[in-house]
Amino acid sequence: MTDISNTSAVRGFARMCNDGWLQGWHERNGGNLSYRMTEADIRDCGAAFTYDRPWTPMGVADGSLGGSHFLVTGSGKYMRNVSEDPEGNLGILEISPAGDAYRIVWGLRDGAKPTSEFDSHYLCHVVRAAATEGMTRVMYHAHPANIVALTFVLPLTASAFSKALWQSETECPMVFPSGVGVVEWMVPGGPEIAEATRQAMARYDAVVWAHHGLFTSGPDFDSAFGLMHTIEKAAQIRVLALAAGQGRLRQVIPDEGLKQVAETYGRKLNESLL
């Protein structure tokens, strides 16, 4: 019998959930994670898939990733419990050919459901796969405190956030040279916030949700986790500096310096945000 919990996909996924928990980004059931499985992952796991659960309509539709399989966290599940019990807290979804429904083929035991943010995850996978020639496989949502704190004091624009974060730690222009998008406050968990996030994700590999959290993406668990970590660290430095300076920053990295950092590492800074 195939032990899906022991495959490299599930082990990498569970490790990332636990790493986010240890960072303090996942109070209660906060945050969620999805991974678009490779052909090899599906070969590893497929023998244990079952097809007795019904198709469930999604709130969004896009056929470009129809037929894909996603490993996802369950709605209301706690990141801290994933590694203890993958089958109870995670599931594998098969997407319908039209990309408008899913069925659970493994996990999410006892009637559990996929994350309430699956509409956002799915549309973000669609646009990031298109933007990266299919390389993007991981979509990560977390509630890190400092990036959320900045949504109370900075204008809610990609330009204000990208520039503030780039200026706050020297490596930021190298790690996310395209910048970060921002979605204004919206009720979470449905097609409306999914569509707004899709529009931002078409241009950026990370998107801030005002007064809520952050979405990051990447080709693998390391890069999506590392992007979350880098952005939150830069936000923390900004918050500390703003607090220490009572809202006034005496000096910052100059715009020319931001461009040079990106260039030094072979990246191109999105200068339209400066």
Ligand code: 13P
């Ligand atoms: P889920 O438990 O449904 O994944 O929701 C958590 C969350 O962070 C909602 O934005």
Ligand code: ZN
């Ligand atoms: Zn959330």
